Amino acid sequence: MSKQLLHTPEGVRDIYGKEYLRKQEVENRLHDCIRLYGYEDIQTPTFEFFDVFSKEIGTTPSRELYKFFDKEGNTLVLRPDFTPSIARCAAKYFCEENIPLRFCYVGNTFINTSNLQGKLKESTQMGAELIGDSSVEADAEMISLVVKALSNAGLQRFRVSIGEVEYFKGLCEEAGLDEETEMDLRACISGKNYFAAQELLQERNVVEPYHSRLLKVADMFGDMCSLPEAKEMVNNTRSLAAIEHLEKLHEVLKAYGVAEYISFDLGLLSKYKYYTGVIFKAYTYGVGDAVVKGGRYDNLLRQFGKEAPAVGFCMVIDNILEALSRQKVEVPAPSPVRKIYYNHSNFKDKLTEVQQLRNNGNAAVLISEESRGN
Numbered sequence: 001m002s003k004q005l006l007h008t009p010e011g012v013r014d015i016y017g018k019e020y021l022r023k024q025e026v027e028n029r030l031h032d033c034i035r036l037y038g039y040e041d042i043q044t045p046t047f048e049f050f051d052v053f054s055k056e057i058g059t060t061p062s063r064e065l066y067k068f069f070d071k072e073g074n075t076l077v078l079r080p081d082f083t084p085s086i087a088r089c090a091a092k093y094f095c096e097e098n099i100p101l102r103f104c105y106v107g108n109t110f111i112n113t114s115n116l117q118g119k120l121k122e123s124t125q126m127g128a129e130l131i132g133d134s135s136v137e138a139d140a141e142m143i144s145l146v147v148k149a150l151s152n153a154g155l156q157r158f159r160v161s162i163g164e165v166e167y168f169k170g171l172c173e174e175a176g177l178d179e180e181t182e183m184d185l186r187a188c189i190s191g192k193n194y195f196a197a198q199e200l201l202q203e204r205n206v207v208e209p210y211h212s213r214l215l216k217v218a219d220m221f222g223d224m225c226s227l228p229e230a231k232e233m234v235n236n237t238r239s240l241a242a243i244e245h246l247e248k249l250h251e252v253l254k255a256y257g258v259a260e261y262i263s264f265d266l267g268l269l270s271k272y273k274y275y276t277g278v279i280f281k282a283y284t285y286g287v288g289d290a291v292v293k294g295g296r297y298d299n300l301l302r303q304f305g306k307e308a309p310a311v312g313f314c315m316v317i318d319n320i321l322e323a324l325s326r327q328k329v330e331v332p333a334p335s336p337v338r339k340i341y342y343n344h345s346n347f348k349d350k351l352t353e354v355q356q357l358r359n360n361g362n363a364a365v366l367i368s369e370e371s372r373g374n
Contacts, residue, residue, distance in 0.1 A: 011121030021333045023124075023321055026153050027106060030126050030315060033149040037141065039104035039128045044085040046107070050075040052084050057274060057303050066112045078110035083274070083297065083312060086129045091304035100132040106317075119289070120318060127294075127314035134298065134309035136245060139278045140252035142311050146282055146292050147258040153320060154329040158284035158291070160261050161221065163268030164246055165275050165295070167230065168217060170238030175210035183273075189218045190269040221265035230266055242277070249278065274300045278311070286326025291319040338364040341372060 008014060015023060050067065053060055060080040067077050079085055082105055094101055106126040113121070128145060130138050143160055150158055168189075172182040181204050188197035197218060201211050213233050220226050231243045246264060253259050268279055270293070279295035294313025301308045324331060338357055342350035350366060357364040 009121075011119075013120070018333055022331045023317065025331050025333060026321060026324065027124075027126060027317060029153045030149045030317075030320075031104070031106065033152045034104045034126070034128050034145065037102070037128070037145050039102040042086065042089065042103040042105055043107070044079070044082070044089050044105070047076045047078050048085055048088070050077050052088055053077055053080060057084055057300065060111065064111050064113050066110050079107075080109055080111050082107070082109065082125060082127055082314060083129065084300065086312070087131075087297075087300045087306075087310070088304045090129075090131050090308070091301050091306035094131075095306050098132065100130060100138075102128070102130055104128045124317040125314045126317060127312060129310060129312035131301065131310040132308045133311075136248045137252055138311055139245075139249055139296065140256060142294060142313055143249075143253060143262070143280055144256040144258045146280070146294070146313055146315075147256075147261045149315065150282060150284075150292070150320070154324055154331060155284055155291075155320070155327070157327070158261065158282055158323075159263055160258075160280055160282045160292070161263050161265045161268055162246065162249070162278060162280045163265050164242040164277060165269065165279055166245075166277055167234075167239045167242035167266050168269060170236045170240075170242065171210070171214060171217065171234055173238065174234060174236040175206060175214060177204070177206065181206075185214065186269050189267050192218065192267070194218055218267040220267060221263060226264055226266070245278070270295065280313070284323045284327070287319050287323045289316070289319055291316055291323055335362065338362060339367055340364055341367050341369045343369045 047068075050065070051057075053065060055062065065077045065080055067075055070076055086103055086105065090101055090103070104127065106124070108122050108124050110122050111119075128142065130142060143162065146160055168186065169182070172185070177185070181200070184200055185197055188194075188200055194215065198215060201214060206214065216233065220230055227243055227246060231240060234240060250259065250262070253262055268281065270279055274297045275295040276298045277296035280292075281290035281294075282292035283290055292313055292315045294311070296309070296311040298309040301310060340350050340354050340357075354364045354366050
């Protein structure tokens with residue numbers, strides 16, 4: 001057999017032994033917290049029709065999807081993201097439902113990119129989606145849930161950064177930017193590439209004061225003090241409404257008792273076009289990327305035939321595990337498996353012993369003494 005067959009492709013890996021037990025323990029802690037908020041488990045297929053993640057819906061670029069064909073010639077993709085799948089499922093089975101829907105999920109996602117930078121092509125995500133509630137209280141519920149879940153997993157030193165897509169959109173509209181320029185600028189600001197944003201605005205002849213104001217968005221982060229300054233920069237109702245929403249959100253988060261974990265970043269934008277309002281990411285030290293990503297997507301379900309606002313988040317389990325490891329946070333693993341050895345004369349007694357251990361909730365394995373020396 002070729003030695004190459006023993007290795008995994010680039011961007012994926014095996015997980016086993018204590019590492020896998022640790023991963024399961026962290027997943028259980030996160031999931032227990034989500035369930036306490038009343039979210040019900042849902043499972044969607046690992047692969048979907050290509051159109052579920054199409055450019056029009058605004059998810060992962062086509063070149064980064066794992067694509068293949070079924071026998072009928074339909075183009076299928078491995079899911080790169082859970083949110084469109086949950087939206088499709090909700091629209092299909094709960095089309096006439098008007099009361100808020102709360103779903104939670106766990107599974108693997110797949111991104112086909114050559115620019116890994118230490119990231120995996122297959123990663124495990126767990127998340128929650130609240131569908132049918134457009135209130136600021138719904139946004140606060142999701143963000144407070146993120147704080148509680150991460151704390152329950154063992155992380156203490158982390159921060160949830162909150163932005164508002166509508167603020168940026170309103171400022172672009174006020175500045176008279178076309179859609180292409182807005183999306184290009186969004187990509188620059190999302191990547192915190194200040195020089196690329198400056199060059200883009202010069203190329204597109206964006207005049208003052210909007211040239212400076214749009215650049216300043218990338219630097220507008222911190223506590224509540226940044227919001228009054230942001231309000232002074234705009235003269236459009238869309239952006240002003242976004243700031244007012246963030247101010248109300250902060251008050252509700254204080255009521256939840258999680259305000260100490262919160263900061264604001266109006267330059268926080270996403271490559272996913274479906275986000276329409278509040279957007280947030282959770283960061284902790286020891287990891288270069290966010291451990292949680294989420295936001296509001298009020299127009300996404302419309303693509304599948306259901307008019308309903310929605311907000312949700314996904315927790316990247318692999319990043320959380322890395323953060324726990326870098327921060328030296330101990331995650332207790334289950335008790336080790338008890339090994340009970342037997343021979344032909346005492347087999348029944350040892351079997352009784354093993355069964356008693358298992359009945360009491362202790363893992364135990366029965367092993368022949370003959371194999372002990374092998």
